[in-house]
Amino acid sequence: MFNDQADEDLMVMYQKGEVRAFEVLLSRHRKPVFNFILRFVGDRETAEDLLQEAFMRVIKGAEAYKRQAKFTTWLYTIARNLCVDQTRRRKHRKHASLDAPMDSSEESGTLMDVIPGNEMASDRKSVNKQLHEQMQRAIGALSEDQREVFLMREFLDMPFKQIADVVGVPENTVKSRMRYALEKLRLELDEYKDLAKVAP
Amino acid sequence: MADEAPDDPQVKALRAVWLAMRDNDEDPPDSGVSALMAAARSQAMEMAPAPWWKRMFDQLRRPPVLALASLLVLIGGAVLLTKHDAIEKAPTSAPVQEKELPHSNLDIGGAPPPVAPATVSPSVVPETGATKDKQQLSPPPVHRHPTEHTSGGKGIAGPTGSVAPTSTPRTEAAFETDSTGVAPRADAKKAAALPPSRVLVDQLAGQARRAAQRGDCENAKAIATRIAGQDATYYRDHVAGDLSGCVQAPAAADKAAADKAR
Numbered sequence: 359m360f361n362d363q364a365d366e367d368l369m370v371m372y373q374k375g376e377v378r379a380f381e382v383l384l385s386r387h388r389k390p391v392f393n394f395i396l397r398f399v400g401d402r403e404t405a406e407d408l409l410q411e412a413f414m415r416v417i418k419g420a421e422a423y424k425r426q427a428k429f430t431t432w433l434y435t436i437a438r439n440l441c442v443d444q445t446r447r448r449k450h451r452k453h454a455s456l457d458a459p460m461d462s463s464e465e466s467g468t469l470m471d472v473i474p475g476n477e478m479a480s481d482r483k484s485v486n487k488q489l490h491e492q493m494q495r496a497i498g499a500l501s502e503d504q505r506e507v508f509l510m511r512e513f514l515d516m517p518f519k520q521i522a523d524v525v526g527v528p529e530n531t532v533k534s535r536m537r538y539a540l541e542k543l544r545l546e547l548d549e550y551k552d553l554a555k556v557a558p
Numbered sequence: 559m560a561d562e563a564p565d566d567p568q569v570k571a572l573r574a575v576w577l578a579m580r581d582n583d584e585d586p587p588d589s590g591v592s593a594l595m596a597a598a599r600s601q602a603m604e605m606a607p608a609p610w611w612k613r614m615f616d617q618l619r620r621p622p623v624l625a626l627a628s629l630l631v632l633i634g635g636a637v638l639l640t641k642h643d644a645i646e647k648a649p650t651s652a653p654v655q656e657k658e659l660p661h662s663n664l665d666i667g668g669a670p671p672p673v674a675p676a677t678v679s680p681s682v683v684p685e686t687g688a689t690k691d692k693q694q695l696s697p698p699p700v701h702r703h704p705t706e707h708t709s710g711g712k713g714i715a716g717p718t719g720s721v722a723p724t725s726t727p728r729t730e731a732a733f734e735t736d737s738t739g740v741a742p743r744a745d746a747k748k749a750a751a752l753p754p755s756r757v758l759v760d761q762l763a764g765q766a767r768r769a770a771q772r773g774d775c776e777n778a779k780a781i782a783t784r785i786a787g788q789d790a791t792y793y794r795d796h797v798a799g800d801l802s803g804c805v806q807a808p809a810a811a812d813k814a815a816a817d818k819a820r
Contacts, residue, residue, distance in 0.1 A: 372598075375606030380598045384591070392586035402584075410590040417594070417601045489575050490582070497576075512576055544568050 365429035372420055380420075384413060387430070390514060391437050397509050398441040399448075400498050408444060412437045428520065435524045438506055445502060489550060496546040504539035507532050759789045763797050770800055 360368060360382040371379035391412060396405040415436050423432065497505060506525060510516040518536075522529040608616070617623060762785045769778035782801050786793040 372602065373605050375602045377595070377599050377602045380602070381595065384594060384598075388586055388591075389583060393583045396584065406587060406590065409586055410594065413594050414597060417597050420601060421605050486578065490579050493572070493575050493579060512573070513580055540569055543572060544566070547572055548568075 366425055366427075369420065369423050369429050370425055373423065380417070383416075383429070387433060388413070391433065394434070394509055394514060395437055395441055397494070397497060397513065398438075398505060399444055400494075404444060408437070408440045412440055415440075428523075430516075431520055431523050434510065434514070434516075438524055441506070442502065492547060492550055493543075496543050499546060500539050500542060504535050504542065507535040508539040508543075511536055755788060756792075759785055759792050762788070763792075763800075766797060767800055775801075 360371075360378055363371070363379070363382070365383060365386070368379040368383050372383070388409070392405060392409045395408045395412070396402060399405055399408065412433070416433060419436075423429075497508065500508060503525075507521055510521045510524065511518070516524075518529050518532050522532045525532060607613075762781050766778045766781035766785065769775070769781060778801060782793065782797055785797050
């Protein structure tokens with residue numbers, strides 16, 4: 359019964375005291391929100407904390423929720439704001455990131471390259487893994503504005519209009535940020551273009 | 559994806575990579591789910607609709623409802639106070655009205671006696687030396703009773719142009735003013751001191767006199783008969799003489815009509 363309901367209907371049911379409705383919402387959105395946060399902040403432990411905090415805010419704000427608002431827009435606005443706050447805090451602390459270059463020169467490697475790992479295998483799985491890691495690194499290198507737009511568009515399949523609502527900027531600005539993000543990714547991953555072509 | 563250079567083969571290849579990354583999405587740990595559900599349950603209890611009586615109570619506690627209730631209490635209080643004042647005023651005029659009621663049907667033939675404000679005021683004004691002089695200057699009424707007088711005298715025009723009786727006996731004035739609800743205290747006390755039968759007879763005598771003044775002799779005689787039934791001595795001493803004027807009135811009218819015809 360609850361699984362067929364739209365998010366907004368479930369939220370209204372939860373407002374009337376139906377806990378099962380919230381349970382369905384949680385099971386439906388927990389995983390995509392977690393992966394969005396994880397790709398945004400790049401840290402699993404932080405992502406777990408932020409995921410918990412995001413749904414706590416949904417619970418606390420449920421009473422004020424209006425049926426007219428799209429639930430995912432509201433949910434990802436909360437998640438995005440938490441991520442932005444977190445990255446700003448992290449900038450102040452100046453923690454060293456595993457993905458960050460060790461020195462300012464572009465040729466230098468990353469911490470991830472130094473940490474001993476499996477030797478690059480010649481099989482497709484290894485190629486894919488390497489590509490994914492490089493892609494993750496390139497996404498992490500995007501500016502905050504471009505990263506959030508890119509993640510919502512390419513990983514959550516959100517329309518530009520909804521992204522604009524979540525981020526709080528005009529739709530054209532979102533499209534512009536998306537264009538710059540793609541261009542930057544293309545340049546960052548230029549050396550892997552041959553690998554990308556053979557990847558499934 | 560018109561804004562994202564879809565024809566670029568490199569972007570297409572990269573998109574294939576991140577689309578493949580989506581398949582490798584990680585599952586979040588289940589450790590926080592129980593805490594979330596506990597919070598959700600407590601919030602749901604807070605959000606659940608309250609019983610009807612609680613909702614109604616909450617509605618009643620709203621400022622507009624409280625303001626309306628206060629207004630109603632104020633209006634109700636004002637109405638009660640007004641009624642209370644009316645009840646307090648009632649005893650001063652009610653006994654007289656009640657006494658007038660039994661024989662008021664005797665006045666059916668004529669209009670109620672005109673009670674102009676000017677006729678009321680002299681009785682309200684306390685008796686001073688000036689008023690005593692005025693009474694001495696005016697034609698002396700035929701006094702058969704210390705508190706009564708013949709009502710055949712013509713009125714004199716007052717300062718306002720209204721016709722006022724030349725001399726208003728205190729008792730009659732007291733009754734007249736009582737009927738309007740404005741009774742002077744001294745007269746009221748005096749009337750209260752008289753026995754009830756005497757008050758009634760006085761009142762009847764006043765009505766008989768007024769009827770005689772109007773020329774309504776039938777009523778005047780009927781009232782006089784009633785007075786005689788109540789107190790024969792009083793009738794003989796104070797009322798019988800007044801009725802002779804009533805008998806004369808039609809004769810005078812006939813004489814006037816004959817003069818006109820000539």
